[in-house]
Amino acid sequence: MYENGYNLEPKWKEECGVYGVYSHTEDVSGMTYLGLYALQHRGQESAGIAITDGAWMDVTRGMGLVNEVFRHQVPHMENQCIAIGHVRYSTTGSSLLANTQPLMVNYAGGKIALAHNGNLTNAAEIRHDLEQQGTIFQTSIDSEVFVNLIARSRQETIEDKVIESLKKIKGAYCLTIMTESKLIGARDPQGFRPLCIGKTEEGSYIISSETCGLDVVGAEFIRDVLPGEMVVIDEDGIKSYPFATEEPKASCIFEYIYFARPDSVIDGQSVHDARFMMGRMLARESGCQGDIVISVPDSGTTAATGVAFESGIPFVEGLIKNRYIGRTFIQPTQKKRDTAVKLKLNAIRSVVEGKRVIMVDDSIVRGTTSGKIVKMLRNAGAKEVHMLISSPPIGYPCYYGIDTSVRKELIAATKSVEEIREYIGADTLHFLSIEGLKQSVSAVDPEAMCYACFNSAYPIEDGEKPAGDSKYVFEQRKC
Template identity: 50%
Template sequence: MFNEVKGLNEECGLFGVWGSPNAAQLTYDGLHSLQHRGQEGAGIVSNDQGTFHRHRGLGLLGEVFSRDPEALHQLTGDAAIGHVRYATAGNHGVENIQPMQFEHPEVGEFALAHNGNLTNANQIRQELLAKGVTFQATSDSELLGELIQTSNEPSFAGQLIAALNHVHGGFAYLLMTPNAMIAALDPNGFRPLVIGELPDGGTVICSETCALDQVGASFVRDVEPGEIIIVNNDGMSIQHFTTDTHLAICSMEYIYFARPDSIIRGISVHDARKRMGAKVAQEHPVKADVVIGVPNSSLSAAIGYAQASGIHYDMGMIKNQYVARTFIEPTQAKRDRGVSMKLSVVKSVVAGKDVVLVDDSIVRGTTSKYIVRLLKRAGAKSVHVRIASPVLKFPCYYGIDIQTTKELIGANNTVDEIRDLIEADSLAYLSVDGLVESIGALNDSANHGLCTAYFDGNYPTPLYDYQAGFDAEVTRLGLYEGAN
């Protein structure tokens, strides 16, 4: 149940279009802009007047479709849904690549794509096994489809509502039947999901607004917690599978996961990250000559730090975009080699200078240590690390692959100990209050509308399958009294 932490791993990206010619090409283009959300696999299902066509595979989106140059052209129809995957549950085989397909006695074929993580997946899997269900994959994404198929409700709509009320945790779903595209968001809205309109009148539903921009769609609205959005040839309608909702969007979307050009619930990700950088500069000032950011997700925060502190900002590090991600490497030596191939220092920027290094987070600390050493080898007099988020202490169970504290350096060490471990001259983190202030309140209630559980242990939902393991972790580390 508890996976070893390999890094701040992305979740998944969803993109769907209804009522537009060449829907599969639009879906491909939209998924390309969501590639940062998942690089393990990709797939698209198209709908040509009720006949479904699917192509999926392991690897980046471009790799999946370049293996068969005709695949995209064979995805005909004016509707399609697609998915880019990072595994937070299940193994890494092609059987878990989405969208998944199902046969239904009422609607015929339907397809499903999921972003998030179910906290009661084990319980549901046992219930379905007892009913004789044979699973086609190992991830929790299949479970909603199987719940629909085994439901006693008389209609597909009723089966979907019952299934959505039976799954718990973080989920953004896109489904497609022969006659409709359907979206649903969990009662806490942990994952972003937005609706857009194409110039030709087609409707797009996707994970981030950057994908709307990619295909020339105009933003219409966010999908709200507990909503079911139904798009068909008659237009768009809105239902609710529950009204017991409590907005708690994942704060890591603003810190790390979303693209900086996206807007989440009316807040620019780039601007929020700049404010995080500015706030950590106010909370933890230091005398230095230059501010640099760890490319690429920390550059906005580094700009904000420089602007607030008055310290010169410069491009002190370069990222090689063509090197594979390092967190999947099996040994630390290989991970270090991967970092050395991915990041390089502009010596003229840091040599002989006191450097402020701004990063978005520290997970296990090994990459941070390597970067500090890299800067000092390039001639930096001192390196002062500033993290534009709070100390990462607690697991995430809603769709980010951080499900144990075992390798979280912040759960096992004090800030001073982390400073020594990464060999920095100083180290400081943004406060939780500073994070919330930087992002901004997302609703008008006393609750700020953010999930900050990774930093303070205040989970907005029961943990179900994960509760016993979480309690054991908390007890072992003495992290938090009464967390639930």
């Protein structure tokens, strides 16, 4: 997991978080700061806020967590009326200051700022075409492609410019765009990434990657931005512009398994309820037998409570997480990483000693950290260690806004479940089935979800891989 800037395991990384506020009565930059704080779990590499007063526009960006970037002051402007914000985990482009967002540009039609969550699968192709036409790029992120498409559009209105640009790009994206007078949100036709709309009692409109970003500023949830929809907020209120609503839907199932905060609701499905049900389904499928249920904190906790509820086996806190390890503990060598795992997690001997321990986590990517935790529990006196995973085996990379390993580095791509069990040293190992996973998200259409990381059924028609299979595709470097 990537928590507080700390790389415990090269696990699936959160993509990014986007946020936007339109208000003539409230502190839009302060609200955006709070919103980004609530979305911090979606990206810890960098953060930024762009603001406008209707004439001027400014952006503040930096590397690090939200409270680090804005340690001294939250951006402010007299009579500010719109703000957008971004927290980043890089899926295209290096973790550099130049690649932080929101991006802000001046063009013939005025000024725009943009924040993007996702990954454009045809960005390399579009960027090459634009470069051949003389466009100069300042970053190595795919989001800049979209900014340039808007700037080069010959459509009359900003709404038409954005829609024309949206129809040229493919892949996963949720966008917040700010002009001097409008706040715009857009979600890709498949609906890979979440995006929602809220409103405060004072009449301020909010666009947020998750509903937890609405809760933190006291906004009431209005609705989700629909797949293939653009919404525009200005002094006349909110308007909807469907641009590709007929395409098959493929929302990311991993939002419910791991990425989103448990207190968020995505497309009508409570994330907490989905994870709790995943745990119940795990207990049913595995027939687990043990003395206690524990979780790998915090990602496995909600599912672990579901396992305990269904099985009748008590849930206890068997692993303690040190929540005060910062970015300085990212270590380059294996020996230092091993030490870092011990600094991050520790077993409670009095809880696990002599017990048959059922340990629950959300996923296994490479298996390295899982093996270390199993060994840690055995060293603390656990009699048996049985591992339950609240997702199916991850055998295929994601190309839609999640930074995953290449397939050869995914343990489930090269090893059977029994071989994985032997590798991590557990007594038993059970993964949730895809069918069990589908039954856990009963509030949404389970057939309108993307399961490509489990079954390679990639939903984008033009092939499973984007051009340039590397997050460094625009940097002429290797992973």
